[in-house]
Amino acid sequence: MSLIAALASHPDKVPEGEREEAEVKFKSVQEAYDILYDEDKRHLYDTHGMGAFNGSGEPGGAPDLDDILAQMFGMGGMGGMPGGMGGMGGMGGMGGMPPRPDQQDYDVGLEDLYKGKTVRFASTKNVICVLCKGKGGKEKATAKKCSTCEGQGAILWLGGSSSTDIVAGFKEILQVRGQFYSRQTVACTVCNGRGSYFNTKDKCKKCKGKRVTEEKKILELYIPRGARGGEKIVLEGEADQEPDQPPRDLVFRVVEKDHPVFKRAGADLMATIDVNLAEALTGFSRVVIKHLDGRGIELHYPKTKGEVLSPGQVLKVPGEGMPIKRSDAHGDLYLEVNIKFPDEKWKPSAATLERIREMLPKPDPPIQAETVDEVQYDSRATLDDFGAGDPHGGSAWVDDDEDDEPAQCTTQ
Numbered sequence: 001m002s003l004i005a006a007l008a009s010h011p012d013k014v015p016e017g018e019r020e021e022a023e024v025k026f027k028s029v030q031e032a033y034d035i036l037y038d039e040d041k042r043h044l045y046d047t048h049g050m051g052a053f054n055g056s057g058e059p060g061g062a063p064d065l066d067d068i069l070a071q072m073f074g075m076g077g078m079g080g081m082p083g084g085m086g087g088m089g090g091m092g093g094m095g096g097m098p099p100r101p102d103q104q105d106y107d108v109g110l111e112d113l114y115k116g117k118t119v120r121f122a123s124t125k126n127v128i129c130v131l132c133k134g135k136g137g138k139e140k141a142t143a144k145k146c147s148t149c150e151g152q153g154a155i156l157w158l159g160g161s162s163s164t165d166i167v168a169g170f171k172e173i174l175q176v177r178g179q180f181y182s183r184q185t186v187a188c189t190v191c192n193g194r195g196s197y198f199n200t201k202d203k204c205k206k207c208k209g210k211r212v213t214e215e216k217k218i219l220e221l222y223i224p225r226g227a228r229g230g231e232k233i234v235l236e237g238e239a240d241q242e243p244d245q246p247p248r249d250l251v252f253r254v255v256e257k258d259h260p261v262f263k264r265a266g267a268d269l270m271a272t273i274d275v276n277l278a279e280a281l282t283g284f285s286r287v288v289i290k291h292l293d294g295r296g297i298e299l300h301y302p303k304t305k306g307e308v309l310s311p312g313q314v315l316k317v318p319g320e321g322m323p324i325k326r327s328d329a330h331g332d333l334y335l336e337v338n339i340k341f342p343d344e345k346w347k348p349s350a351a352t353l354e355r356i357r358e359m360l361p362k363p364d365p366p367i368q369a370e371t372v373d374e375v376q377y378d379s380r381a382t383l384d385d386f387g388a389g390d391p392h393g394g395s396a397w398v399d400d401d402e403d404d405e406p407a408q409c410t411t412q
Contacts, residue, residue, distance in 0.1 A: 102239035103232075103251040108223060110259040114292035114322060116225035123219045123250075126212040126240040132204035134243035136194075136211040141202035146191035211243045221252060226267070226323035229256030262292065267331025268321045276340045280309040288335065291320065297333070313337045 108117075128134040137143060145151045187193030203209035219238060227233075231254045237247035256264070263270045273288040279301075287296035297320065301309065314336050321331025348356075 101234070101249040101251045103253060105255045106221070106252040107255045107257050108227070109257050110262055110264065111292045112223055113227050113256060114225065117223045119221040119223070120218055121221065122216060123238065124214055124216050125238070126242075127215045128241050128243060129204060129207035129211055129213050131206040132211065134211045136204055136207065136209045137198035137202045138204060141198055143196035143198050145196050146188060146194070148190040149188035149195065151195040152188070212241060223254070224325055226325040227254055229254055261289070264322060267324050268334065269331065270334040270336065272336045272338050274338050274340050275309055277342065280337075280339045309337050309339065311337065311339045
């Protein structure tokens with residue numbers, strides 16, 4: 001029998017208790033093969049279903065061919081498969097698809113995305129051999145058809161190597177693993193996926209039968225101002241060339257690197273500026289941050305005399321964000337204020353502290369309580385330990401008075 005998939009259900013290859021079921025499956029696979037490779041029978045199946053082959057004249061009775069094919073090859077039925085095996089008839093069916101580009105990631109810093117950048121780099125790629133024009137052999141030499149893959153250039157691998165057969169130009173290798181089958185299409189190792197090959201004496205002297213040679217070239221990659229992560233920069237036709245295939249593009253996908261100062265959201269930028277307590281209270285006029293292009297950004301604060309800065313307050317600087325592509329516009333820059341209070345090195349005198357207290361706004365009225373406890377405290381604590389002493393993560397609540405009794409509703 002030429003259909004290797006049927007070997008999986010051969011009665012002689014299963015335990016005695018499973019032979020009756022295996023015999024039914026074996027016959028079903030045989031029938032599926034006969035239908036699949038006979039144009040007349042295939043037409044009957046498309047028109048009447050499996051009922052045309054079980055004597056009833058109506059669909060039903062015998063196993064459906066779609067189910068058999070799904071088990072054998074992991075694919076659907078014959079609908080949408082012109083010419084019987086459709087895409088399995090060889091690699092030529094891929095010819096109508098556009099060539100897949102050669103894509104790779106390219107890390108770009110925020111400074112370069114702000115200013116734009118042109119990168120020059122040396123590229124080594126495969127190009128069609130100019131001597132044999134991609135033939136691989138001498139001018140009058142003729143390539144020999146590969147007998148291993150029947151000239152298809154690919155092998156359909158269905159698992160291991162327990163059995164082999166040639167079907168539609170593919171070398172089928174089948175290994176049964178219970179009720180499951182696996183398949184894989186790999187390039188023929190004899191002809192390297194070409195379907196034919198030249199004898200050593202007939203190979204092209206320049207490319208040694210490979211049909212391509214290496215070429216070194218200086219390429220330029222232009223990163224426009226305002227480009228974003230995920231955008232693609234295309235160098236048309238600069239990928240490796242392959243014989244009998246249209247030129248492929250070399251594509252770089254921009255990956256935006258994190259910046260230590262600025263964060264980006266679309267065309268807007270955000271950064272944190274440090275302002276000491278004296279500046280927050282009395283104002284300042286200075287450069288608060290260095291921009292991505294090296295410029296210093298200077299602020300005069302406050303605009304209105306007497307205004308003070310609060311921790312976390314945000315100052316918006318219009319037009320100082322990222323450039324917007326294909327325009328002269330920019331996004332905005334948002335500056336979040338971090339107020340730096342004096343550290344332990346600041347040792348003011350009692351008189352100085354008293355003068356400051358007199359100048360600053362008075363505190364709110366004291367909180368009134370019937371009982372007042374004076375407690376000790378740790379002035380260097382952090383919230384990292386908050387909830388750490390609770391084995392339930394701070395979510396448990398225990399009331400000793402309830403004695404584990406369920407809560408009850410009280411009737412009003």
